Structures are given as structure tokens and as C-alpha cells.
Amino acid sequence: MTVPRLTTARLVLRAPGEEDIPAWFARASDVEAASLAGDRVPDDISDGARWLALSRQRFAEGKAVKWSIDQAGVADAIGTITLSFGATEARTAALGFVLGRAHWGQGLGSEAAREVVRYAFETLALQQVSAEAAARNVASLRILAKLGFRHVESFIDDADGERCERFVLGADIKR
Numbered sequence: 001m002t003v004p005r006l007t008t009a010r011l012v013l014r015a016p017g018e019e020d021i022p023a024w025f026a027r028a029s030d031v032e033a034a035s036l037a038g039d040r041v042p043d044d045i046s047d048g049a050r051w052l053a054l055s056r057q058r059f060a061e062g063k064a065v066k067w068s069i070d071q072a073g074v075a076d077a078i079g080t081i082t083l084s085f086g087a088t089e090a091r092t093a094a095l096g097f098v099l100g101r102a103h104w105g106q107g108l109g110s111e112a113a114r115e116v117v118r119y120a121f122e123t124l125a126l127q128q129v130s131a132e133a134a135a136r137n138v139a140s141l142r143i144l145a146k147l148g149f150r151h152v153e154s155f156i157d158d159a160d161g162e163r164c165e166r167f168v169l170g171a172d173i174k175r
Ligand SMILES: CC(C)(COP(=O)(O)OP(=O)(O)OC[C@H]1O[C@@H](n2cnc3c(N)ncnc32)[C@H](O)[C@@H]1OP(=O)(O)O)[C@@H](O)C(=O)NCCC(=O)NCCS
Pocket: 033, 034, 036, 037, 038, 096, 097, 098, 099, 100, 103, 104, 105, 106, 107, 108, 109, 110, 111, 132, 133, 134, 137, 138, 139, 140, 142, 143, 146
């Protein structure tokens, strides 16, 4: 089993590899972006090997699919997007995405998220995709709204005290 390759007008989504570790480290070390996404900032680039190993292990165990996102004409992957499957509820997954700061505000996050949501429902036949975003993460909230996600609840993230919003999208929603 390999991570399926997905393509959009501007992007190719493909399996992460060793070559992605430097760009991953640059993204993950962006303190403001990590805070927006609720991610831990890595200690140093050696964490990259663990990041890649975990992503491969979770895919092999059927727990998640993580794609690296390539943009035509850009040398390094511009970000990642992930579906993490429900531990107890079959046919559900959580969606998460991160782009490097240089690539924000060009509609690329929307483009990648739309394709992965399509894949989740059309190919994987999931019944529901959920997503969480910090209440101050305007771009993420906008992407989820554009894709038709419905707000479920607000909550405080125990890890960092951040106010967050939870959303779901059902397979029956017209996109
Ligand atoms: C969230 C993220 C992936 C968005 O990707 P992106 O490619 O910049 O988003 P898009 O360009 O597709 O923009 C999405 C929408 O948000 C709007 N938007 C983007 N940044 C905004 C801002 N700072 N303020 C207001 N609106 C904003 C865009 O105008 C667009 O709306 P529109 O289509 O109606 O014009 C990217 O900002 C990122 O990686 N952030 C850090 C990590 C993170 O927050 N991950 C998500 C965790 S849930």
C-alpha cells in the first residue's frame, strides 16, 4: 500500500519522504504558525526522522494518510495535509493542514483541502470528516466554511488554553 497520489490544478499531493524533512522543519519551527495549528515546535531537525517514521507507521496501521503538497515550479513541498481516521467510529476522519508561510493567501490551502475532502467521500466512502481550528485562525475557519463544514462546538484546548472550534462535514452535503 502506498499513499495515493492526488492532483489539482496547481498541486500534487504525494507520500512524504526524507527529502521533505528540511521544509517540514522550517514550517514546524514557525512559532506563530505552530501556535495557530496547535502543534508543538520541534527541538531540532533530528525530530524530522521521527515525524516521517510516525507518518509512515500511522499509514501502515491504517490510522492516517499524510500527504506532502508539491506546487509546480516550487522545489520543496509547500506543506502537508492529513486525514486521521477515527479510533472507534468507522468511516470518519479528522482533517488537518499546514502550509509554509511563503505560500499562504494564494488559495492553495483551499485547493488542497477541497481535493482531500473529495477523496475522503468519493474514494474512501467516509461518512463524516471533522476538523478543529483555533477561533483566531481566520484562514482555516474560512476554508472549512467554504467546503460546507458545520460548526459543532467551541472548546478550550487543554494543551495551550486556546479557544478552538470543532466542525463536521457529512457525506451527504453538496459541495
Ligand atoms: C491555514 C492555512 C493552511 C490556510 O492556507 P492558505 O492557502 O493561506 O488559505 P487560502 O489562501 O486558501 O485562504 C482561505 C481563505 O481564508 C482567507 N484568509 C486567508 N488568510 C486570512 C487572514 N489572515 N485574514 C482573513 N482571511 C484570510 C482567504 O481570503 C480565503 O478566503 P476566500 O477564498 O473567501 O478569499 C495556512 O494559513 C497555514 O498553514 N496556517 C498555519 C497552520 C494552520 O493554521 N493550520 C491549520 C490548523 S486547523
